[in-house]
Amino acid sequence: MPVTLHDLARKLGVSVATVSRALSGAPGVAEETRRRIVEAAEAMQYRPNVLAQRLQKQRTDTIGFIIPTFGPRFSDPFFSELLAGIGNEAAVHEYDLLVSTRPPGEEEMIAYERMVQERRVDGLLVVRTRRHDPRIEYLQSHHFPFVAFGRCEAEEPFPYVDVDGEAGMYRLTHHLIAKGHRRIAYITVSDALMFSHYRIQGYRRALEEAGLPFDAELIVEAGMSDEEGFRAGQALLRREPPPTAIIAATDLIALGVMGAAESCGVQVGSDLAVAGFDDISLASLAHPPLTTLRQPIYAIGQTICRMLLERILQGTIAEPYRLLQPELIVRASTDFVYPSE
Amino acid sequence: MPVTLHDLARKLGVSVATVSRALSGAPGVAEETRRRIVEAAEAMQYRPNVLAQRLQKQRTDTIGFIIPTFGPRFSDPFFSELLAGIGNEAAVHEYDLLVSTRPPGEEEMIAYERMVQERRVDGLLVVRTRRHDPRIEYLQSHHFPFVAFGRCEAEEPFPYVDVDGEAGMYRLTHHLIAKGHRRIAYITVSDALMFSHYRIQGYRRALEEAGLPFDAELIVEAGMSDEEGFRAGQALLRREPPPTAIIAATDLIALGVMGAAESCGVQVGSDLAVAGFDDISLASLAHPPLTTLRQPIYAIGQTICRMLLERILQGTIAEPYRLLQPELIVRASTDFVYPSE
DNA sequence: GTGAAAGCGCTAACAG
DNA sequence: CTGTTAGCGCTTTCAC
Secondary structure, three states: OOOOHHHHHHHHOOOHHHHHHHHHOOOOOOHHHHHHHHHHHHHOOOOOOHHHHHHHHOOOOEEEEEOOOOOOOOOOOOHHHHHHHHHHHHHHOOOEEEEEOOOOOOOHHHHHHHHHHOOOOOEEEEEOOEOOOHHHHHHHHOOOOEEEEOOOOOOOOOOEEEEOHHHHHHHHHHHHHHOOOOOEEEEEOOOOEHHHHHHHHHHHHHHHHOOOOOOHHHEEEOOOOHHHHHHHHHHHHOOOOOOOEEEEOOHHHHHHHHHHHHHHOOOEOOOEEEEOOEOOHHHHHOOOOOEEEEOOHHHHHHHHHHHHHHHHHHOOOOOOEEEEOOEEEOOOOOOOOOOOO | OOOOHHHHHHHHOOOHHHHHHHHHOOOOOOHHHHHHHHHHHHHOOOOOOHHHHHHHHOOOOEEEEEOOOOOOOOOOOOHHHHHHHHHHHHHHOOOEEEEEOOOOOOOHHHHHHHHHHOOOOOEEEEEOOEOOOHHHHHHHHOOOOEEEEOOOOOOOOOOEEEEOHHHHHHHHHHHHHHOOOOOEEEEEOOOOEHHHHHHHHHHHHHHHHOOOOOOHHHEEEOOOOHHHHHHHHHHHHOOOOOOOEEEEOOHHHHHHHHHHHHHHOOOEOOOEEEEOOEOOHHHHHOOOOOEEEEOOHHHHHHHHHHHHHHHHHHOOOOOOEEEEOOEEEOOOOOOOOOOOO
């Protein structure tokens, strides 16, 4: 049986109120009394019952993070780093982090409703936003504190951190054009995902500005895995004539493309340029190393967590809209000049 | 202001006890009364306050998972899949999952003490066990429910799921020997990690049984990242004579080794065999595809979670010690015969 | 400076 | 079958 405030109070011959005050550092306790209480608490190994504290305070001291869609073979190198950033930041502020998945076969919104309506958490982090995002609409309509990683096409503004995928892909495409490429293919993921929507726009803008035709044959949509990238890459390499460069919406997909090139006997880094987005750690170790756009995932995790705590604790966020610029990392997979036709 | 049991009771002219019973499905409520209550609850959008329920029941309905050591650039493709398994299983049983990291600069045990002593969770999942594991000793001494992924050299037995790394590496090494290799190098990680300890033992046993000498020159210790694998691979390839095969303790390391081979102009799949352990999704897409030992990570996550819930709910676990056999997946990185000397 | 007492919202024993 | 009551362990007025 754990020691309670009551036990301590009885032992010391004071009231529970005094003990509570002394331990919480509230004013109005004689220094001498406080000392005695703190000492006894130490000696008796007193630990507050967080459940009781929470019920009384009507706060959970917990933030929530609902992991976006999940299959058995979900594997995202990206995700662990984001979680590390969030988790560490939460821990620093002594907040618990509740992680939830959508149980197999369950509606996604149910997880959100549980969190919000049953008040399991004080605030939520939303990631991988969609253009029209019911989660965000729901949270807004319930005035529930949240911060998103990613923007979305919502009526009301909301606090977010995002990486400027449009600008990033623009610069990357521009880089490829400067290297002499004219047939630049693009592997996109679902346009319903906000980041995907922005990224492909950057690609299109760069083509336009360079006066290059937009060729629907060179656009393929794939799922967000290396396996899917492999398939999409193969499909693109069968085009006639084939592209001389392939941009993938994510590094994971780009790694799949490199596998596909290998399987087709195409040499990445001389016959074909390949580039991705994210700069996962494997990008620099691929053969050849992969050109990509780096986003500071760990720092983003920290930032969205800190912003959410700001919102919860102070009711407002000093700098609620943050758009970060990704850094173009040119590596051997694109660092060669393609001979002009 | 959310609707409480009290509000409902007053509205319906019954007592809170009756409402509580009706909603929880407890016996002893007239069918007609129950119907009225359930209807009203629905209509008024009643949601139980989980904090109050927990305080009263003295259970948190939450399990905890403390993520092992974490740097800013922590990135483990492996980990997201494990978390998916755990999270989905917890959700199915309506348990919350509390994920905690060790805040930067804090002792690891502090996170465990918080969880246990402040009763934030009903049980814990421990992963990446160490030979001598203070976390496990601590949990045992406090009689706190937990299940581990991995064994350890503890006095008292404890429930775990593990993959037989010794047997796996034995079979893999045997496979390489059968392919004609005689100089088989091994990249290990810290021997303090239980899985690492077992894996290298399988390698040694296979060498012994084949009558091959054990050459300390061919063993290198590395950290658990692709970058470290790259460095270790380079070091091994500089040996004189170099190994004809390299086994890495993990796939991530093996991928780094393949990068190193590339950088040294060594052809993996003909000059050099490389193999790993885990079967992460990138293994099959490497160039050439990587031979490895597959462990069913998602299923392991589900299983340790289910076992923990069994322990919490029933006090005991039907099958508390589970040792799974990894599956040897032979791919092109080792699937060639090395000419005998 | 300290104590008594009233809850936070819920469950469960005990009566009726 | 239903209501009354007593907590779960803590914080926080309000008196003294």
